[in-house]
Amino acid sequence: MGRVFMVDLQGQIYSCKHCKTHLTKDQDLLSKTFQCNHGQAYLFSEVVNISIGKREVRMMITGLHTVTDIFCVGCGSNVGWKYEIAHDKNQKYKEGKSVLELCKIMGPHDTNKFHNF
Template sequence: MAESFGSGLYSCFNCRNRVSLHDDIISKDFQGRNGRAFLFSHAVNITVGPKEDRHLLTGLHTVADIYCADCHEVLGWKYERAYEASQKYKEGKFILEKAKIVKENW
């Protein structure tokens, strides 16, 4: 699977399972539970937890926590639904917390 990633990878900080590509970053200007977070268009090698409504800084969203598929560490969440029209662009996207991922192959 490593061959399909190339360079500019992000991996789980705990077990180094590859979870996304640098090219999949939409924005680095997000806030997670534990500080800065990045919005990604895609994430791999994760499992998605149950959906729940959460009041976030930008309003009410339906989200599901995402976990590393190998070590089950919570890495962030997936936006399932945004209730405000200005936030719809987040639907189907992933928040990965900066503290939970590491850069590899740079």
Template structure:
């Protein structure tokens, strides 16, 4: 008998709070502070910190750190503004670090 399996998710590595859907992954080839990171179109159950300008590998961006809303673990950041035209596609998107999230329902 087949089990009912929900959507493939990513959860906070610290408390297992669900933070993103696999279907919202745009790219798995990004770099975070601590190694590989994924670019997501949406994230859930997070808090967004204050905006700040940060010099990243691809240029200057306005970003805001994102935290798990349950345990306050820093999971990555949200791109608020990209100053270079080629980077505008990142605006409003989320970076979640691979080391900070775990797979659920795979």
């Protein structure tokens, strides 16, 4: 197996919490209103430096979706999922988009959590 090519992003970025591999840019953020088993999650239009798991049909809060889990190529951690097919026509906007779980990433959303008093 060859060496994994990783994309280095510029600007405000979101990275894997475990290994700091770049995953996406703040400008690719579409929504902050998603939920996962571990709390809050964000929807992004583009995510890099990931590998894709097998397709699965899952019943989610917003209905039936075909999704793939996504994993950081740096450390192999599961960082979220990608929507492949939305079975409800009102959810089609999610197709091809990725959700990253906030507990598994670090980025601009962390800036308000730490204060130097």
